[in-house]
Amino acid sequence: MRIKKRWIFRESIEVEEGYTGRYGAPGMPRQKRRKATPEEIKKINQYNREKMIRRLIKENFGLYDYWTTLTYKKGQRPTPEEMKRDTQKAVRKIRTEYRKNGHELKYVIRMGIGERGGPHIHILVNRISGDNYGTDIILTRCWEKGHVYFTTTYEYGGFRKLANYIAKPLEEWEPETLKRYTRSRNLTIPKPKVKKWEADRWKEAKAPEGWYIEKETFHEGLNPVTGKMYRHYIMYRIRGGD
Template identity: 35%
Template sequence: MGYIRERYDLFNSIEIREHMDCRHHEEGDRCEKRKRTPEEMKRANQRRKEEKARRLIWANFEPGDYVRTLTFKKDRRPRDMKEAQAIKAKFLRQLSREYGKRYYKLLWVANIEATPGGAWHIHLICNRIEGGGDIIKDLWREYGGVYDQELADLDGKDIGAYMTKSPESTEAGEHKVTESRYSHSRNLTTPEPKRTEISGWKISDSPRIPKGFYLDKSTYVEGVNTAGYRYRIYMLRRIQPRKRDRKIYESTRIRRKRRRKPGPEGALGRILHQDGRP
């Protein structure tokens, strides 16, 4: 086996990764190998984190879902990351409770960030429900402001890099991050790749575009890795984006158990009543 193709189906897009199978190598395909530097290792780890987050987001959310930046008032800023995590956890519990009242489960991805000036904010992506934007603002009002966006507004950006910013991935300047913590809800679907062998593949070959999709040129990347093997990564977007059927959200409705009524209205009360006992 030589090169393989990994395909990730992400609802409205498809991510394709073509690279050499690390278990088997073909003669003549390898370029000069070189050892990675510590900086390259850090960048590679951050890149894998961004790629995993990007696939997770596009597999579970759609362009109409919420993208919110939650800011803190000066007098409500957390002292450290531990306190910021506690505030985020409390807010998400309250938000999940409000979603539950409307018979929906909350799906979310979040990243807490701190800047050199001591300002804190939280980037949040969550599924849209009727009135959800107002709920988020009401619950966060005691801490600060909420800046509204939609996932469609970030379609031209790398959403994975946006949601996983870290001190290693940002440079000194306006958007420098000194501390960050990325997390997501456990009820998200993790996309798994479909792997197929590529026979006779060359980097110059044009990507195969299925009907109903187009190549997003901004995502097209090709090159040679540090092991000396060629690779290619790109995204295919659906020409007519689908919207999730409401039944998909309804299938996640929370089922509540009916409580038995005590006293005369309950089962025991009816039995006693039939026997003539009060």
Template identity: 40%
Template sequence: MANYKYRRKYFPLRNSIEVEENHKGNYGAKGQKRKDKKKATQEDIERQNQWNAEKNLRRLINNNFGPDDWHMVLTYEKDKRLVVEAARKAVKRFLAAMRRDFKKLGYELKYIMVTEYENKAIHHHIVIQNIIVGQTTTAKLVKKNWEYGRPKFVPMDDTGEYKDLAEYLIKETSKTFKKEGNPNKLRYTRSRNLEVPEPIEEDMYKHEFKNEPEALPGYYIDKDSVVEGENKVSGKPYRYYTMIRLRTASDHEGIEIEDDLYQQTADKLALLSAKKKRKRKKR
């Protein structure tokens, strides 16, 4: 039986698939002692936490929101500004009102929210889905339910990739998140109905890192997304990259799209997922 020491994780999203390739973590061959673990500095820990927060938020946004949805900012007029705890309750009431209005229209409210108040006036960033039912829209409902100021709306672009937005939101709230006594406790809050992407794994060999990553059928690799290096603790190689879904025959470097390409990839990931479930049952 092949002794695979590395793994490839696929994270299927709406319009892309993120890939992580790294060592499984069982360092050394059987009978060999593991190398002494290097102690991570506080700076290393904070950098890793920041990277993980950006990664998780990016995947949530990419998997649940898309073109024509909104990134909006709820602000407070000067004479209506609230202290932090009161603002937390105000935005909670706002979201409850939005949830009721959406339900009346046959929708479930989906959102991700971050709050910032350190070194600036308190405000809330919210990524929210856009609905249109007759004359009723998300924007109109927001204006009806937010009584403290004028909301600012920015439409999500048509790429379906919101890496920059996720990084901005995490960076925007980094000071507030670390502040002692922060009532929010979390970097961001979200509705419970968001789809969290589950990884699908396959085994791989170390020598595969020598080759350029290959895109699955119906996708191309975003070259700017490729990150390669060695783990500072283990010295083992890793690689991360994103595969973007092709939408038209001329979408990327003239690659031709056949009807069954997406199905080929879906079938491959389904098989890997089923294999993983079988392994779990055997344990």
């Protein structure tokens, strides 16, 4: 039996197609499974991590929310535990300021240490603004350890690039105690729309009117481990000119 999952967001639709159960298309012999290699497992886990974070971001953030970098003053080299405490303290202050102005804070955090040892903290945060307040003002006031640099998710390169960065493995010089990423508990977990049906042929993937399939995201073939046919891709909304 065929299965199709669609994650529908404001500006994109992610599609995954395959088969349910242990068999492929009707009339086809069962494909022999094999045990995945450690390298394949590592690659699959990384790919799934990137997908999960990308969809989480798409569900909860917009193109012009802030991807910020918090740095420390020159010469400061806090431990991962100290960075964690500093981040938690700043987040509590930021959340309080958001609530004072009638908003709830949403965030995803990734801490890092540069190749030369420079500690920094990336925070993806929902952007707010109003009379005498705004995300840029709030974060600058609440982070007392150094500087704050702002980039919108659009300027950074969109959600795919952002998710890949947040999900990337620790660098060889970064300690294992440096937790990869954390997020606020109020983020909504996206759920797909699922369709199942009997079919023995795969039709060409087509985007609905007003959308297009991003070629770079289109992948189709046989899963080397399960031996089953699969297809996945991302469609984006066509934006009109100004």
